[in-house]
Amino acid sequence: MKLDTTLLAETPEGIGIQLRPAGAVPRALAYSLDWFIRFIAFSVAAAVLGGVKGMGVGIMLIIYFGLEWLYPIVFELLPGAATPGKRALGLQVLMDTGLPVTPSAAVTRNLLRVADFMPLAYAFGLVSMLLRADFKRLGDIVAGTLVVHVEQVRLAGALPDVAPLAPRVPLTRAQQVAILRLAGRSRRLTTERVDELAALAEDALPPPDYAPGGTAPAPIRPGPRLVAVAQWLMGQH
Amino acid sequence: MTPRQFEARYEPCWIELERGLDALDKGARDGRKARKLKAGEFPTDTTPVAGGARVAQLYRQCCEHLALARERAYPVHLVARLETLAARAHQRIYRRHDFGLAALRDLVLYQAPAAVRALRWHLLVVALVFVLPIVVVGVATWVDPHFVLTVVDARQVRMFDGMYGQEAGEHLGRTSGDDWQMFGFYIMHNVGISFQCFAAGLMLGVGSLAMVGYNGLIFGAIAGFLVTRGDGERFFSFVITHGAFELTAIVLSGTAGLKLGHAVLAPGRLTRTQALVRAAGETSPVVFCFFVFLIIAAAIEAFWSSAGWIAPGVKYGVGAGCWALVFAYLGLQGRGHEAAPAR
Numbered sequence: 001m002k003l004d005t006t007l008l009a010e011t012p013e014g015i016g017i018q019l020r021p022a023g024a025v026p027r028a029l030a031y032s033l034d035w036f037i038r039f040i041a042f043s044v045a046a047a048v049l050g051g052v053k054g055m056g057v058g059i060m061l062i063i064y065f066g067l068e069w070l071y072p073i074v075f076e077l078l079p080g081a082a083t084p085g086k087r088a089l090g091l092q093v094l095m096d097t098g099l100p101v102t103p104s105a106a107v108t109r110n111l112l113r114v115a116d117f118m119p120l121a122y123a124f125g126l127v128s129m130l131l132r133a134d135f136k137r138l139g140d141i142v143a144g145t146l147v148v149h150v151e152q153v154r155l156a157g158a159l160p161d162v163a164p165l166a167p168r169v170p171l172t173r174a175q176q177v178a179i180l181r182l183a184g185r186s187r188r189l190t191t192e193r194v195d196e197l198a199a200l201a202e203d204a205l206p207p208p209d210y211a212p213g214g215t216a217p218a219p220i221r222p223g224p225r226l227v228a229v230a231q232w233l234m235g236q237h
Numbered sequence: 238m239t240p241r242q243f244e245a246r247y248e249p250c251w252i253e254l255e256r257g258l259d260a261l262d263k264g265a266r267d268g269r270k271a272r273k274l275k276a277g278e279f280p281t282d283t284t285p286v287a288g289g290a291r292v293a294q295l296y297r298q299c300c301e302h303l304a305l306a307r308e309r310a311y312p313v314h315l316v317a318r319l320e321t322l323a324a325r326a327h328q329r330i331y332r333r334h335d336f337g338l339a340a341l342r343d344l345v346l347y348q349a350p351a352a353v354r355a356l357r358w359h360l361l362v363v364a365l366v367f368v369l370p371i372v373v374v375g376v377a378t379w380v381d382p383h384f385v386l387t388v389v390d391a392r393q394v395r396m397f398d399g400m401y402g403q404e405a406g407e408h409l410g411r412t413s414g415d416d417w418q419m420f421g422f423y424i425m426h427n428v429g430i431s432f433q434c435f436a437a438g439l440m441l442g443v444g445s446l447a448m449v450g451y452n453g454l455i456f457g458a459i460a461g462f463l464v465t466r467g468d469g470e471r472f473f474s475f476v477i478t479h480g481a482f483e484l485t486a487i488v489l490s491g492t493a494g495l496k497l498g499h500a501v502l503a504p505g506r507l508t509r510t511q512a513l514v515r516a517a518g519e520t521s522p523v524v525f526c527f528f529v530f531l532i533i534a535a536a537i538e539a540f541w542s543s544a545g546w547i548a549p550g551v552k553y554g555v556g557a558g559c560w561a562l563v564f565a566y567l568g569l570q571g572r573g574h575e576a577a578p579a580r
Contacts, residue, residue: 017324
């Protein structure tokens with residue numbers, strides 16, 4: 001069973017690009033922020049135009065219309081493809097192919113807000129987001145768009161720099177991958193936890209104090225020995 | 238090849254791509270000398286090129302490296318670095334390259350009327366759902382003026398009477414406010430109604446039909462009532478000009494909504510979601526079309542239709558011209574042109 005929420009979008013070059021769809025909470029926060037910005041903008045317009053009778057009211061209504069319908073469309077078509085609220089939360093609107101959002105898709109997804117809003121307070125949109133693995137609301141489904149986190153989560157970093165050690169036995173590929181992955185995450189974990197996990201691979205690691213040909217002896221704890229094996233798997237320059 | 242050798246060998250390429258993307262983001266022109274491509278020549282991975290073409294070249298190489306790194310199960314940080322780079326270049330390379338002006342011209346001249354014609358059966362259904370209540374309720378109200386009260390309540394009847402009746406002032410069709418104020422009001426009000434007609438289509442199309450039919454009902458009742466009161470000319474001279482755009486727009490919004498509902502109800506050989514996405518692509522030029530129609534209608538309604546000093550005969554003439562224009566645009570414009578596929 002797949003636990004993470006990433007999606008793989010295939011490009012014409014035949015590679016997959018990982019997308020991280022944003023869930024209901026960050027999107028609701030972004031929406032509230034946008035609502036607040038629009039409210040301020042309209043209040044300022046109302047304060048300025050309020051003195052002008054007739055034409056002032058007309059322009060105010062046109063501004064209200066623009067803030068209601070055009071604000072998200074315009075911002076999503078600018079570079080960055082996000083309204084100020086989404087930008088503040090690190091979100092972005094993309095096509096579900098991973099490509100930048102097209103004008104017709106931006107228009108469609110924002111016009112269909114009406115359908116998402118029904119029966120009240122974005123209930124349909126929320127249900128749709130909760131039911132789907134890619135967190136699309138109705139407008140997103142129809143327009144083929146996706147709201148994603150711009151930043152990817154990186155659990156693994158570069159390996160700690162230690163002297164390489166050969167494993168005790170030849171390793172299969174799955175074993176190599178497991179060792180490299182754990183070594184890559186070793187900086188994020190406590191040393192005790194790394195030791196605990198590395199002990200599971202004890203059969204493959206060189207024994208403690210193993211020192212072939214007068215080299216420095218292998219560390220006693222399994223964690224550093226596993227990292228040393230990972231360095232060996234990485235190869236020499 | 239070990240991961241470390243791989244990294245040492247190809248890192249210059251990745252760094253160059255990163256710098257190239259940075260430069261493109263800043264909008265800087267690459268100053269390096271590059272051979273201009275001959276007409277019809279396709280840049281290969283060894284053609285010396287610069288700027289955007291070089292970035293595209295490096296991007297393809299990076300995609301290859303990423304595929305290799307994944308296939309060989311290289312360490313996560315190496316794959317992650319290539320993934321980030323490839324995703325960034327992918328976004329950059331496949332972005333839109335113009336402001337969409339050529340696409341807009343295409344949309345207005347060919348795609349919008351062609352999309353409307355492609356939905357002619359849906360259009361026919363919605364037009365009937367709109368026109369039949371107008372005729373039926375209109376005639377019923379004409380025969381028995383009290384029938385109007387079964388459709389709208391007395392307060393609304395009084396309001397419409399004040400807008401178009403004997404005591405309506407110089408400005409028709411409104412109780413107060415000047416031209417600009419009403420322009421803003423009409424845009425807000427009418428666009429809201431039409432978008433709801435469209436989006437309600439997601440409820441299997443029933444929502445669109447119900448909303449269009451309801452609007453037809455009200456329109457028929459008001460028209461029939463005003464004719465029996467002897468205010469027919471005042472009312473019809475008011476609505477004829479902007480009605481060409483506004484009534485058409487309401488029918489078009491219902492048509493687009495019905496198409497969405499139809500796709501959900503009868504997706505054919507596609508999944509419901511796929512059918513819906515395709516229907517949305519087909520209807521988006523129609524949505525654009527009714528949106529523009531509504532803005533035109535609001536402007537006409539605010540500045541021309543309400544002007545009481547223009548003789549009804551002139552308004553009928555101009556109104557007929559507008560209807561002819563709308564029908565000619567939707568029916569004839571762009572026929573024979575191979576419309577570009579909708580984006």
